[in-house]
Amino acid sequence: MSKKNLQPAASPLIQARNIVKFFVSNGNRVDVLDGVDLEIHAGDSVAIVGASGVGKSTLLHILGTLERPDAGSLLWQGTDVFALNDEQLAAFRNRRIGFVFQFHHLLPEFDALENVMLPALIARLPRAKAQERAEELLVQVGLQDRQHHRIGALSGGEQQRVAVARALVMAPDVLLADEPTGNLDPRSGRQVHDLLAHLNQEKGLTTVVVTHNLELAALLSYQITIRDGKVFRLPNDQR
Ligand SMILES: Nc1ncnc2c1ncn2[C@@H]1O[C@H](COP(=O)(O)OP(=O)(O)O)[C@@H](O)[C@H]1O
Ligand SMILES: [Mg+2]
Numbered sequence: 001m002s003k004k005n006l007q008p009a010a011s012p013l014i015q016a017r018n019i020v021k022f023f024v025s026n027g028n029r030v031d032v033l034d035g036v037d038l039e040i041h042a043g044d045s046v047a048i049v050g051a052s053g054v055g056k057s058t059l060l061h062i063l064g065t066l067e068r069p070d071a072g073s074l075l076w077q078g079t080d081v082f083a084l085n086d087e088q089l090a091a092f093r094n095r096r097i098g099f100v101f102q103f104h105h106l107l108p109e110f111d112a113l114e115n116v117m118l119p120a121l122i123a124r125l126p127r128a129k130a131q132e133r134a135e136e137l138l139v140q141v142g143l144q145d146r147q148h149h150r151i152g153a154l155s156g157g158e159q160q161r162v163a164v165a166r167a168l169v170m171a172p173d174v175l176l177a178d179e180p181t182g183n184l185d186p187r188s189g190r191q192v193h194d195l196l197a198h199l200n201q202e203k204g205l206t207t208v209v210v211t212h213n214l215e216l217a218a219l220l221s222y223q224i225t226i227r228d229g230k231v232f233r234l235p236n237d238q239r
Helices: 056-063 086-096 112-122 127-140 156-168 186-203 214-219
Strands: 014-025 028-040 045-049 071-076 097-100 174-178 206-210 222-227 230-234
Touching: 014 056, 028 056, 028 222, 028 230, 045 056, 045 186, 045 214, 056 174, 056 206, 086 097, 097 156, 112 127, 112 156, 127 156, 156 174, 156 186, 174 186, 186 206, 186 214
Parallel strands: 045 206, 045 222, 097 174, 174 206
Antiparallel strands: 014 028, 014 071, 222 230
16 A cells, blocks of 8 residues: 555545435335445546446435435535525535536527526526626637527537536536436537546546446546445446
8 A cells, every 4th residue: 555545535525424215116115225325525526337227316316415315414525414404405506516417408598608697697696797607617618609599509519518517607516417428429428528527627626427428437537336225436447
């Protein structure tokens, strides 16, 4: 073991402890997460990989506080977030977490700039500030010349890049993405995963991405998978 490994690690940004989640359907209990322990540090980029139905989305939703677990706790920089009430939790989520899903969920009647501004306006940032941030982010995702295009006039890859910009407008601690390239052709998918890798590597954005895309997973700093309701880290040399 090198000396480096003996130094105390910085405290994690997110710490999941003994997370349990089950669903009951048709009277049968399905145990999805069965004691998940996981630590994510600032600057990490994590790929969650694994077969369909193993619980990847469930884990991401719990990490993102969209769903509450049946047991266990989630600490964000030491704060037990599931001890917050729903209103406090929604405010926390709006400020601290950015989400990108497989389908972009952008508002088609608005243009790219307005869609990116929206979370900031909901958080009551001054309009000029929201616009300034949204313009900067559209430059970062390579869409400076598409600001005033309606969502329907953009390609699938461009729409997903707008969704990434929207997820970042509140300058969240972490970007959570659930199969962000799952609905894209290979070329657009590659643009989106290059963007996510760039945001992590150049901007230090902490990123957790559920993906079936092995190329994307390989660009991130490590991979985890779920087996029998538990999380395992895949060794980097077994990619
Ligand atoms: N709301 C729900 N009600 C009942 N079962 C659910 C619900 N959400 C997920 N599941 C079940 O939990 C398991 C894990 O689902 P999910 O996290 O979506 O898997 P993945 O994202 O890895 O494909 C699946 O068996 C799924 O059918
Ligand atoms: Mg899923």
